[in-house]
Each structure stands twice: as C-alpha cells, then as structure tokens.
Amino acid sequence: MSIDYDIVIIGGSLTGRYAALAATQLHATVALVESQVNYGFIHHQAMSEIGKLTQGLSDAANFGIHATQANTSDKCQISVALPEAMQYARGIVSNIQEQNSPAILAALGVDVIFGKGQFQSSPHLGFAVNNRLLRGRTYLLANGSRPAIPDIEGLQTTGYLTLSDIWQSLKEAKLPKNWVIIGGLPQSIDIAQTLARLGCSVTLIVKYASILPYVDPEIAQLLQAQLEVDGVRVLTQTPVTQVMRIQDKKWIQAADKAIETDEILVAIGQQPNIESLNLATVGVKWQQRSLVVNEKLQTTNHRIYACGDVIGGYDFANIANYEAKIALKNALFFPNLRVNYQCVPWAISSDPTLAQVGLTEAQAKRRFGPNEILVLRQYYKSATIAQLRGDTTGICKLIVLHSGEILGATVLGTEAKELINPIALAISQKILVKHLGNLSAVYPSYSEILEQTAQEWSQHRLNSNNALQDFLEGFFHFRRNWNL
Numbered sequence: 001m002s003i004d005y006d007i008v009i010i011g012g013s014l015t016g017r018y019a020a021l022a023a024t025q026l027h028a029t030v031a032l033v034e035s036q037v038n039y040g041f042i043h044h045q046a047m048s049e050i051g052k053l054t055q056g057l058s059d060a061a062n063f064g065i066h067a068t069q070a071n072t073s074d075k076c077q078i079s080v081a082l083p084e085a086m087q088y089a090r091g092i093v094s095n096i097q098e099q100n101s102p103a104i105l106a107a108l109g110v111d112v113i114f115g116k117g118q119f120q121s122s123p124h125l126g127f128a129v130n131n132r133l134l135r136g137r138t139y140l141l142a143n144g145s146r147p148a149i150p151d152i153e154g155l156q157t158t159g160y161l162t163l164s165d166i167w168q169s170l171k172e173a174k175l176p177k178n179w180v181i182i183g184g185l186p187q188s189i190d191i192a193q194t195l196a197r198l199g200c201s202v203t204l205i206v207k208y209a210s211i212l213p214y215v216d217p218e219i220a221q222l223l224q225a226q227l228e229v230d231g232v233r234v235l236t237q238t239p240v241t242q243v244m245r246i247q248d249k250k251w252i253q254a255a256d257k258a259i260e261t262d263e264i265l266v267a268i269g270q271q272p273n274i275e276s277l278n279l280a281t282v283g284v285k286w287q288q289r290s291l292v293v294n295e296k297l298q299t300t301n302h303r304i305y306a307c308g309d310v311i312g313g314y315d316f317a318n319i320a321n322y323e324a325k326i327a328l329k330n331a332l333f334f335p336n337l338r339v340n341y342q343c344v345p346w347a348i349s350s351d352p353t354l355a356q357v358g359l360t361e362a363q364a365k366r367r368f369g370p371n372e373i374l375v376l377r378q379y380y381k382s383a384t385i386a387q388l389r390g391d392t393t394g395i396c397k398l399i400v401l402h403s404g405e406i407l408g409a410t411v412l413g414t415e416a417k418e419l420i421n422p423i424a425l426a427i428s429q430k431i432l433v434k435h436l437g438n439l440s441a442v443y444p445s446y447s448e449i450l451e452q453t454a455q456e457w458s459q460h461r462l463n464s465n466n467a468l469q470d471f472l473e474g475f476f477h478f479r480r481n482w483n484l
C-alpha cells in the first residue's frame with residue numbers, strides 16, 4: 001500500500017495544530033484537514049478577564065482607592081460597554097488566530113487542507129476531501145465536540161444559547177438582563193460568574209446535589225458560596241423539566257419553581273462531532289457522549305487514533321494536548337504509550353480559580369482505604385501575599401499516602417492554576433510531599449501556600465510518633481543539663 005502522509009489529522013483547532021507541528025518536528029509528513037476553526041473559548045476567556053477586572057475595580061474602595069468625576073465629588077460607577085468589550089475580545093482572538101495561521105503551519109511543513117471530508121474503506125483506508133483522497137499510514141481525529149441538547153419539553157421551540165455560541169450570537173449593544181444556565185459544567189460555572197459580574201441576573205440550575213459532582217465536595221461548596229456572593233442564584237437538585245415562551249419572555253419549570261428569564265444557556269455536556277465522517281464504514285465505534293478508544297487512544301480501527309473533546313471527559317485544552325502527545329507518538333511509532341490522567345491538571349477560570357489534579361479525598365479513600373490517606377490543608381489567609389492582595393478566600397488541599405506519595409490536590413484561590421502545575425509534576429515524577437515542604441518559596445508569594453500545606457505532613461508525622469517526641473524531649477533535656 002502506498003501512502004501520502006505518515007499521519008492525517010482531522011480537526012485543526014489548537015489541539016490539531018499542536019499535534020501537526022509536533023509531527024513535523026519529528027520529521028513525519030502531515031496533512032491537517034480543517035473545516036472551520038472556532039476560537040470561541042478564547043473569546044470567552046477575554047470576557048471572563050473583563051468580568052474579573054470589573055469586580056477588582058468595584059473592590060478598589062476596600063483599599064482606600066476612590067475615583068471621582070472631574071469637577072464633581074460624585075464617585076464613578078463601574079460599568080462595561082459591551083461593544084467595546086467584545087471588540088477587545090475579538091482582538092485577542094485575532095492575535096491568537098494569526099499566531100496559528102495556516103500560512104505559518106504551511107511554512108513549517110504541514111499540508112493544510114480546508115474542507116470537511118470523510119473516511120472511505122475501499123480499495124484502501126483513506127480520507128476523501130475536496131476531490132482528493134488522502135492516504136495516511138495513520139489518522140488522528142481531533143475534531144472536537146458540540147453541545148449536547150437535552151430532551152426538555154419546549155426547549156427547541158423557545159430557543160437557547162450554548163457554550164459554543166454564547167458570545168458570538170449576542171448582537172445587541174447590551175447583554176440580556178436575566179439568564180438561566182442549565183447544567184454545572186466547569187465552563188458554565190465560569191460563565192455564570194462572568195455574566196453576574198457584567199451586571200446580569202443569573203440563575204444556575206443543576207439536577208445533582210453539587211454544582212460540580214466530580215470535585216471535592218468541600219471545595220465545590222466553597223465555590224458555590226462565592227458564586228452566591230457574586231449574586232448568582234444557585235439551584236441544586238432541581239431538574240429542568242419544561243421550557244416555554246410567554247410573550248417576549250422565556251419561562252423555565254425547574255422542580256416546583258417557575259422562573260422567568262430573558263435568555264437560556266444550555267450547558268449539560270458535549271457530544272462528539274462524528275456524523276459526517278463515515279466512521280461506521282471504517283469500523284470506528286462511538287457512544288452517545290464520546291468515541292470509543294482504548295488506553296492507547298486507538299479507536300476500534302487500530303490505524304485511527306483520537307484525542308481531545310471527541311473522546312469525552314472534561315473538555316479542557318491542556319487535556320486535549322496531553323492526549324494528542326500520546327496518540328501522536330503511538331500513531332507514528334510503536335503503540336506502547338497509555339494515557340494516565342493522574343498527573344494531568346485542569347482548572348476553571350472562576351474567581352477564586354479552581355484547579356484539580358489526581359485523586360480527590362473521596363476517590364483516594366475508596367481506592368486505598370480511609371486509614372491510609374492523609375489530607376493536608378492550608379487556608380489562603382495564612383499567606384502574607386493573600387493578605388496583601390485582599391484575596392484571603394481560598395484553600396489548598398493535598399491528598400497523600402503515609403509514605404508521602406502525593407495522590408492528588410485541589411486548590412481554590414488566586415493563582416490556583418499556577419500552583420497546581422508543580423503538584424502535577426510532583427505526582428508524575430513521584431516527588432514526595434516532604435520535598436515540596438522544603439521549597440523555601442519566595443516571600444511573599446502564593447507558592448508559600450503550597451509549601452505550608454506540604455509542611456503539614458512533617459508536622460503530622462511528628463505529632464503521631466510518640467517515640468520520636470519522647471526522644472526529642474529527652475535529647476534537648478540532656479543538652480540543657482550538660483550545657484552541650
């Protein structure tokens with residue numbers, strides 16, 4: 001069989017492009033097939049930053065900072081001009097787009113093909129696009145997912161927005177005032193807070209007991225409390241059963257509550273983009289929420305690999321890139337590598353930020369038994385930097401074995417995204433918690449929180465070792481008595 005490319009990558013967002021560049025660096029020949037890149041999530045991040053800035057400016061008075069109108073003693077009101085904010089966000093998207101442009105990829109040796117294409121199985125496995133048949137030794141599906149829409153009575157006829165189109169579809173100069181968000185995905189938590197900070201009235205509705213069922217409950221509760229402080233009304237254990245339009249208002253029936261709103265955002269999960277790919281013909285299987293892959297990220301056709309949102313799980317760009325690395329190496333060389341999500345962190349850009357890696361306390365206790373686990377925690381208020389910046393809401397929680405092996409961590413607080421990365425590295429490199437405790441972190445810095453949390457381990461070891469405590473007491477008693 002003759003081939004045109006060592007790998008054909010289908011889907012060219014940040015992950016597809018990342019995989020394509022990594023392949024060319026390894027001197028493999030690569031085709032990247034892309035239908036239409038959507039940088040919606042960068043747009044969202046920009047809006048989220050504007051929301052945080054607005055909040056920061058509103059809090060300025062706590063630091064004794066007051067702004068007054070020229071020639072009057074009236075205080076300034078903080079407000080966001082949506083068209084200008086959207087223009088700023090579009091500018092960021094355009095910069096990122098430029099950095100990842102097809103011209104740059106082509107210059108680096110990637111054959112970029114615009115189109116949608118589909119697999120064909122005969123006479124040989126190939127990917128047909130724009131009247132061309134791309135024959136790859138292997139294929140990588142990085143073609144993402146789209147919002148899953150629940151079968152709720154009246155939802156389709158009433159109309160709704162999703163995480164993919166929320167910002168792009170807003171045409172008015174002002175945001176709709178009242179929002180209902182259905183579903184507690186990581187991204188919907190962030191969007192709820194951003195909308196509230198931009199002046200909207202937001203109700204977040206989830207059908208489970210927690211806004212984020214896979215997160216440490218203590219921390220999910222703290223995050224929920226912060227959302228409520230920001231003015232988000234949170235309804236848990238409240239399944240939405242019906243949606244309807246009455247005149248120009250939308251109405252939501254959630255358990256025994258009827259809620260009137262201007263706009264609805266549906267965020268209950270994603271489903272893979274698979275329909276147009278002709279996957280059944282080439283033996284690739286899928287489920288409702290994801291493609292079926294093994295630990296090597298091979299689909300049920302061993303020459304076709306997949307990574308990113310198309311294979312399900314939490315949708316995060318860094319998780320997609322991690323999977324792309326594994327899938328790419330398996331596809332180009334011998335398929336030996338297996339995914340291990342234990343050391344891949346993820347974070348929500350909420351304020352305070354939530355970041356998690358490895359096992360939660362409950363998962364660790366289930367896997368190793370409750371007596372084998374130590375939970376080390378430190379609150380942000382103990383760190384000088386948090387006091388200086390006035391952001392003392394936060395906690396760092398490390399889950400460790402008695403041996404000092406780190407199993408997981410959850411951090412809620414400023415710079416949690418930065419703190420989680422060294423913990424992920426410690427987990428992957430099996431660096432014991434005592435080494436994190438010996439950090440000598442820069443003072444004042446948020447890393448102190450990590451250092452202090454890790455030091456709890458030595459303190460716990462000492463407190464639970466009576467023989468060592470007796471020895472130390474005796475040792476210093478002896479030195480004092482003998483003046484040594």
Ligand SMILES: Cc1cc2nc3c(=O)[nH]c(=O)nc-3n(C[C@H](O)[C@H](O)[C@H](O)COP(=O)(O)OP(=O)(O)OC[C@H]3O[C@@H](n4cnc5c(N)ncnc54)[C@H](O)[C@@H]3O)c2cc1C
Pocket residue numbers: 010011012013014015016033034035036037038040041044045115116117142143144145163164187273276277307308309310315316317318319320348349
């Ligand atoms: C509102 C929002 C906020 C987010 N915030 C964050 C965040 O803060 N941090 C974070 O890590 N992640 C965030 N994410 C998630 C992140 O965007 C995704 O996890 C990441 O982009 C995964 O990349 P992917 O390549 O799997 O899928 P996508 O980014 O969806 O890319 C798939 C690509 O494949 C193309 N494609 C689809 N079908 C075909 C076809 N048949 N042929 C050719 N091409 C095709 C599409 O056009 C698209 O460009 C957010 C997502 C949303 C919606």
Ligand SMILES: NC(=O)c1ccc[n+]([C@@H]2O[C@H](COP(=O)([O-])OP(=O)(O)OC[C@H]3O[C@@H](n4cnc5c(N)ncnc54)[C@H](O)[C@@H]3O)[C@@H](O)[C@H]2O)c1
Pocket residue numbers: 150152182183184185205206207208211213214238239240241267268269270289312313314315
């Ligand atoms: N990283 C992880 O640890 C992990 C683990 C499991 C699942 N996931 C992923 O997280 C995503 C969500 O998973 P899930 O199993 O919670 O999905 P789900 O469809 O059961 O729920 C998603 C969210 O929508 C809410 N919801 C759904 N229907 C609703 C309704 N009618 N009314 C009100 N709220 C409603 C749920 O309460 C939840 O907050 C999926 O994409 C899944 O693959 C991640």
